[in-house]
Amino acid sequence: MNKPRIRVLVVDDSALVRQTLSEVLSSDPAIEVIGAAGDPFAAAEQMLEQVPDVITLDIEMPRMDGLTFLQKIMSQHPIPVIICSSLAGEGAASTLKALEYGAVEIITKPRLGSKQFLQESRAILCEAVKSAAAARVRPRKPDYTVPPKLTADAILSRAPGPLIETTEKVVVIGASTGGTEALRALLEVLPADAPGIVIVQHMPEMFTRAFAQRLDGLCRISVKEAESSDTVLRGRALIAPGNHHVLLKRSGARYYVDLKDGPLVCRHRPSVDVLFRSAARYAGRNSVGAILTGMGDDGARGMLEMKQAGAVTIAQDEATSVVFGMPNEAIKRGAVDRILPLEAIAGSILSLT
Numbered sequence: 010m011n012k013p014r015i016r017v018l019v020v021d022d023s024a025l026v027r028q029t030l031s032e033v034l035s036s037d038p039a040i041e042v043i044g045a046a047g048d049p050f051a052a053a054e055q056m057l058e059q060v061p062d063v064i065t066l067d068i069e070m071p072r073m074d075g076l077t078f079l080q081k082i083m084s085q086h087p088i089p090v091i092i093c094s095s096l097a098g099e100g101a102a103s104t105l106k107a108l109e110y111g112a113v114e115i116i117t118k119p120r121l122g123s124k125q126f127l128q129e130s131r132a133i134l135c136e137a138v139k140s141a142a143a144a145r146v147r148p149r150k151p152d153y154t155v156p157p158k159l160t161a162d163a164i165l166s167r168a169p170g171p172l173i174e175t176t177e178k179v180v181v182i183g184a185s186t187g188g189t190e191a192l193r194a195l196l197e198v199l200p201a202d203a204p205g206i207v208i209v210q211h212m213p214e215m216f217t218r219a220f221a222q223r224l225d226g227l228c229r230i231s232v233k234e235a236e237s238s239d240t241v242l243r244g245r246a247l248i249a250p251g252n253h254h255v256l257l258k259r260s261g262a263r264y265y266v267d268l269k270d271g272p273l274v275c276r277h278r279p280s281v282d283v284l285f286r287s288a289a290r291y292a293g294r295n296s297v298g299a300i301l302t303g304m305g306d307d308g309a310r311g312m313l314e315m316k317q318a319g320a321v322t323i324a325q326d327e328a329t330s331v332v333f334g335m336p337n338e339a340i341k342r343g344a345v346d347r348i349l350p351l352e353a354i355a356g357s358i359l360s361l362t
């Protein structure tokens with residue numbers, strides 16, 4: 010018996026974008042585009058006739074913006090929503106609010122003219138739709154107020170000492186669908202002197218910087234988008250920039266990151282596998298790896314290499330994962346030492362480091 014195709018509704022005010030997205034998604038035999046709408050009102054009318062499994066949604070549209078429509082969807086009839094946006098810079102920060110409102114993924118609109126870009130866009134778009142279709146859409150939690158950072162850290166710059174011992178621990182984390190909120194929950198409970206962390210979150214170029222800035226405002230540790238040669242320091246997390254692989258490397262007692270271009274690995278750039286394999290090579294038993302919610306198998310092979318190199322490895326459990334794909338693949342390969350609910354992972358990392 011054939012598996013039903015994933016029904017997708019495309020919502021975008023550009024006729025060209027609607028056509029391009031429809032053609033790209035329809036090229037995958039597992040996906041069926043059931044309609045395309047120019048604004049949320051037209052989308053709502055189409056949804057009365059047929060309810061999609063996944064919606065791709067633009068942010069800036071006439072009559073009603075995408076964020077407002079997303080809030081209505083999540084409050085009335087929760088459906089997995091992928092934000093398909095061309096916004097960058099300051100607009101990226103507003104687009105990130107969609108993840109708080111319940112969207113499961115952000116991707117960039119495919120640009121015409123580049124065959125390679127369109128080919129990569131097809132892989133990313135179709136993978137995002139399949140991830141969204143498998144996601145558990147949960148009711149949005151009520152808003153909360155984050156207290157301002159009014160400690161001395163707001164005035165004094167951190168001055169951590171050099172890594173003079175080769176036993177200094179480093180933490181590497183990989184996540185995909187549902188990972189943005191999972192990372193927030195994990196990082197905001199860490200103390201200011203937490204071990205140095207390097208993160209791969211599958212996210213498009215330009216959005217990772219806004220994501221890092223958002224986390225930096227919520228957490229006691231500092232969070233920044235990684236740049237080549239950034240040192241991995243206690244009290245700081247480095248997030249791989251979209252469209253670049255990040256590698257953990259070492260010079261003497263100093264851990265640092267290196268950014269690389271190159272092909273998609275496990276259908277992603279940045280790839281968790283690339284980060285984890287570099288951690289196995291350069292940090293070995295001095296590293297701790299954590300794989301969080303996400304679709305697919307990115308990170309599973311790299312995590313196995315980490316474990317074989319002596320690292321301690323952690324996977325988020327099924328009950329707290331939005332998509333139990335990446336953690337489950339690592340578990341099935343025998344790459345995981347501990348399977349923990351999301352709220353227990355930070356404490357486990359601290360106890361190990």
